[in-house]
Amino acid sequence: TGIAPRTPAIPGIDNPKVLSYLDVILQRKPVGRSVAVIGAGGIGFDVSEFLVHQGVATSLDRDAFWKEWGIDTTLEARGGVAGIKPDVHAPARQVFLLQRKNSKVGDGLGKTTGWIHRTGLKNKQVQMFNSVQYLKIDDAGLHIRIGEDGEEKLLAVDNIVICAGQDPLxxxxxxxxxxxxxxxxxxxxxxxxxxxxxxxxxxxxxxxxxx
Known part of the structure; x- marks a missing residue:
């Protein structure tokens, strides 16, 4: 009882490259160095943050948190942040965060915290795309088209993680x-x-x- 991850009808969805978000979060299967995340809702953002993270979480290390967000603890900079360049650790993986909707990626996140998640992923060089059509998945990776008139593009990733919603169980x-x-x-x-x-x-x- 609860929910079960939804599996979208994409040709090649049964390819070994494809993982559910539960496979990733519960570390049931290994994940490669380059990943496409299908679905940019709350779960898609959480999974993307999980994938680019390495080492101790900055939320648990005060000094690391200040450096990552460019906070001047001496308060000499205006507002404590002006002119301070964030010191962000390199991402553990290359991540593409994708959604079908035409709206801004992350538009449905919480009003007060959504910007934090978007900024955090941008700082980790996560590439975000909306208006994505998922054409097929094969051993080469994920084939997509961005927009109605866009050209077909191949994301040559190691894994595709499905975060496309869930169904009642x-x-x-x-x-x-x-x-x-x-x-x-x-x-x-x-x-x-x-x-x-x-x-x-x-x-x-x-x-x-x-x-």
């Missing part, structure tokens, strides 16, 4: 209903589109209070 729910049990459906198993932790927590809290 309700096998246990269906079995319990069939068995005559009283069951409540909440969270991703209820609505899997644009997984929303806030909504899931709200549903769980209200259900717990009602029981």
């Amino acid at each position: 309700r096998e246990l729910y269906d079995e319990l209903v069939t068995a005559g049990q009283s069951v409540h459906l909440i969270g991703g198993a209820d609505i899997a589109a644009e997984l929303d932790a806030k909504r899931a927590i709200d549903q769980g809290s209200r259900l717990a209070a009602a029981l």
Whole structure:
């Protein structure tokens, strides 16, 4: 019960180069040095950050965080940042972050933190493309077209990671209903589109209070 990663209908989707985001996050399969990420929602951004990261996370190292974001701890620079060049570690991998939508990549991220994720990936040299048509996947990599009139382009990557959404996983729910049990459906198993932790927590809290 919960969700299952959605598999888009792209020719060659069963190629060994293709990985689900769970394969990557749970480190179930090795990932090459160059990667195309299909899907630029919250999961796509999280996976991209995971792929370019190496060493200790700067969020856990105060000095490294200040250097990465160009913060002057002496406060001599105007606003603590003016004229300070960020010192960003080289990315662990080359990453292409792709989406079908015509909107700005990352447009659906949180209003107060979305810019942080976009800037962090840009600083790690992640290339982001919108209006992408996925033509096929083969041993050479991912074949795409950007825009309606764009030319076919090959991303000669080692792996393609699918972050194209998720579908509800309700096998246990269906079995319990069939068995005559009283069951409540909440969270991703209820609505899997644009997984929303806030909504899931709200549903769980209200259900717990009602029981």
